[in-house]
Amino acid sequence: MRSPGPLVDTRAGDGTRRGFLKAGLAALAxxxxxxVRPVRGAAxxxxxxxxxxxxxxxxxxxxxxxxxxxxxxxxxxxxxxxxSLGSVAEAARGRLNRWIHIVxxxxxxxxxxxxxxxxxxxxxxxxxxxxxxxPTSATYMNPEGIVGQVYSRCIGCRYCVNACPYTCxxxxxxxxxxxxxxxxxxxxxxxxxxxxxxxxxxFCHHRxxxxxxxxxxEGRRIREADYxxxxxxxxxxxxxxxxDLNDPESSVSQMAGSPxxxxxxxxxxxxxxxxxxxxx
Amino acid sequence: MKERIHALLGWLLVxxxxxxxxxxxxxxxxxxxxxxxxxxxxxxxAGLECTLCHPGAREGRRAGIVAAGECMGCHADAAAESPExxxxxxxxxxxxxxxxxxxxxxxxxxxxxxxxxxxxRINFSHQRHVEAGAVDCAACHGAVGHRSKPVTSPExxxxxxxxxECHRARKITTDCLACHR
Ligand code: HEC
Ligand code: HEC
Ligand code: HEC
Ligand code: HEC
Ligand code: HEC
Numbered sequence: 309m310r311s312p313g314p315l316v317d318t319r320a321g322d323g324t325r326r327g328f329l330k331a332g333l334a335a336l337a338x339x340x341x342x343x344v345r346p347v348r349g350a351a352x353x354x355x356x357x358x359x360x361x362x363x364x365x366x367x368x369x370x371x372x373x374x375x376x377x378x379x380x381x382x383x384x385x386x387x388x389x390x391x392s393l394g395s396v397a398e399a400a401r402g403r404l405n406r407w408i409h410i411v412x413x414x415x416x417x418x419x420x421x422x423x424x425x426x427x428x429x430x431x432x433x434x435x436x437x438x439x440x441x442x443p444t445s446a447t448y449m450n451p452e453g454i455v456g457q458v459y460s461r462c463i464g465c466r467y468c469v470n471a472c473p474y475t476c477x478x479x480x481x482x483x484x485x486x487x488x489x490x491x492x493x494x495x496x497x498x499x500x501x502x503x504x505x506x507x508x509x510x511f512c513h514h515r516x517x518x519x520x521x522x523x524x525x526e527g528r529r530i531r532e533a534d535y536x537x538x539x540x541x542x543x544x545x546x547x548x549x550x551x552d553l554n555d556p557e558s559s560v561s562q563m564a565g566s567p568x569x570x571x572x573x574x575x576x577x578x579x580x581x582x583x584x585x586x587x588x
Numbered sequence: 589m590k591e592r593i594h595a596l597l598g599w600l601l602v603x604x605x606x607x608x609x610x611x612x613x614x615x616x617x618x619x620x621x622x623x624x625x626x627x628x629x630x631x632x633x634a635g636l637e638c639t640l641c642h643p644g645a646r647e648g649r650r651a652g653i654v655a656a657g658e659c660m661g662c663h664a665d666a667a668a669e670s671p672e673x674x675x676x677x678x679x680x681x682x683x684x685x686x687x688x689x690x691x692x693x694x695x696x697x698x699x700x701x702x703x704x705x706x707x708x709r710i711n712f713s714h715q716r717h718v719e720a721g722a723v724d725c726a727a728c729h730g731a732v733g734h735r736s737k738p739v740t741s742p743e744x745x746x747x748x749x750x751x752x753e754c755h756r757a758r759k760i761t762t763d764c765l766a767c768h769r
Binding site for chain 1: 649696708709711713715716719720761763764765766768769
């Protein structure tokens with residue numbers, strides 16, 4: 309099973325074993341970052357220079373106070389992106405590929421107590437650990453901040469799967485097979501990943517391509533409402549927001565700047581572009 | 589003994605020749621398309637626009653080929669005696685789709701019997717290139733308009749290198765995600 313351990317909100321830190329784990333992880337990541345920085349020093353200053361180029365910076369906000377953990381987003385994402393069905397046996401071995409998955413996080417500091425269910429898509433880090441370890445550049449950050457995965461370039465070494473602190477990279481353990489004629493209802497804009505490659509959430513990038521083509525055909529610029537990932541449209545409570553973080557007017561920028569906002573494992577220095585909201 | 593070997597070699601040669609002829613016949617242009625269509629007569633001869641018969645190139649992702657009924661607008665009269673046009677008429681009368689074989693194909697390309705990883709899937713839109721980008725058909729398909737034989741093999745291959753060369757020259761995106769999915 310995927311361990312929900314290191315996924316706690318950093319502010320929930322206390323003297324528990326979890327806190328210790330987090331501190332350890334942070335120290336490890338810090339040391340690693342020190343080692344890696346001098347070689348790839350450019351990464352840190354990139355977003356600022358890109359803002360100057362006028363490119364968008366796609367980001368997401370998930371409001372945990374609205375989220376009911378109904379998993380509509382998980383289902384919508386699976387259908388939109390031709391994710392393999394999986395089986396009970398595979399699920400038991402933690403081999404279910406769901407690009408936005410709900411993780412049960414013990415709500416240590418929270419006033420509600422108990423468990424908090426947190427939907428976790430790829431966090432599209434500004435400083436992505438998965439990109440640093442990829443030996444073939446199959447995973448990389450595109451000019452608009454989306455952490456991409458080129459399946460035909462991926463050799464399935466799974467370094468990135470292990471590097472991702474959010475467990476948001478998924479290895480295909482089996483051939484893509486669907487019962488009956490189910491494969492005919494696949495989304496033609498998304499490839500079914502073959503056995504042996506790693507896959508991940510791309511913020512439904514194919515929807516961006518379609519939106520661009522449409523906007524270009526109509527001779528206008530792309531608007532915020534043109535490009536919305538499947539999980540956002542599926543959410544019944546409107547808990548997920550999406551848009552351009554470089555546009556200070558966009559709703560997602562404003563929400564990401566809210567006092568309720570925090571990011572997962574902030575102290576790792578990954579600088580996610582997915583922000584979470586919750587009442588302190 | 590020597591004669592035996594000569595006879596054997598002779599028969600071997602005959603065998604090879606037969607295989608060669610069969611192979612040549614199979615590869616002869618014209619055998620792969622249901623009708624021996626002639627681009628030159630239409631484009632240079634009749635002065636037709638490419639998008640008259642491939643309307644999708646302007647409007648959508650796929651260029652497409654118009655249905656037999658559309659061809660009959662001219663061919664009720666034009667070259668009505670030609671055996672190829674008679675074939676065309678037969679398709680039109682039956683209201684059948686002409687089973688044109690698609691030659692230009694971006695991956696996933698099942699026409700390649702050799703290794704073609706299913707994970708290569710390309711995002712390509714004709715409209716984006718022909719209409720928005722004002723790219724000439726010939727840039728990707730060569731001089732189809734001069735061709736008097738049916739298109740049975742691509743004149744220019746669909747290769748990533750060729751996509752990128754043009755994109756770089758014209759300062760269009762070379763981001764992997766734009767083409768790969
Ligand atoms: C605008 C009118 C027009 C349209 C539309 C048209 N054709 Fe033609 N087609 C011609 C003309 C003109 C010729 C030349 C006749 C000649 O040179 O003898 C020709 C010649 C041909 C020939 C060769 C006849 C021969 O043996 O020389 C074929 C085959 C043919 N057309 C098929 C088609 C098909 C298939 C379509 C539909 C995709 C089509 N045509 C659409 C006008 C048209
Ligand atoms: C009169 C109709 C007509 C016109 C005009 C026409 N085509 Fe075609 N085209 C066809 C037909 C029919 C086929 C299928 C038979 C063949 O492959 O030769 C075809 C096939 C093709 C193919 C190969 C498609 C594949 O399966 O990969 C290309 C490329 C193409 N045309 C490009 C052009 C270009 C470029 C022009 C303009 C210079 C043009 N066509 C003008 C009717 C037309
Ligand atoms: C930038 C390169 C490019 C240009 C310009 C281009 N094509 Fe294509 N064409 C392609 C590619 C790539 C494919 C294969 C698409 C696929 O497999 O979906 C293709 C496929 C085709 C096909 C067969 C499959 C289909 O989509 O129906 C036809 C017919 C065709 N092109 C006609 C045209 C015509 C006519 C024009 C000009 C008006 C044109 N193309 C301009 C790259 C181009
Ligand atoms: C001869 C030049 C040329 C070639 C060859 C070419 N392209 Fe393009 N492509 C363009 C132009 C010009 C545009 C921009 C169109 C516009 O202005 O919207 C473009 C745009 C695109 C876009 C949209 C990019 C965006 O920003 O959304 C994609 C995707 C694309 N091309 C894919 C391909 C693929 C795949 C191939 C190879 C099969 C290819 N192109 C070959 C000229 C070319
Ligand atoms: C403009 C469009 C375009 C862009 C940008 C692009 N590719 Fe491709 N790529 C293609 C096309 C078309 C093919 C299939 C034809 C071929 O194999 O050359 C392909 C094929 C591939 C293949 C498979 C080759 C094979 O034969 O299996 C790999 C690997 C690949 N691309 C990696 C990348 C990577 C990594 C990037 C980003 C650095 C990238 N591509 C950017 C169009 C593109």
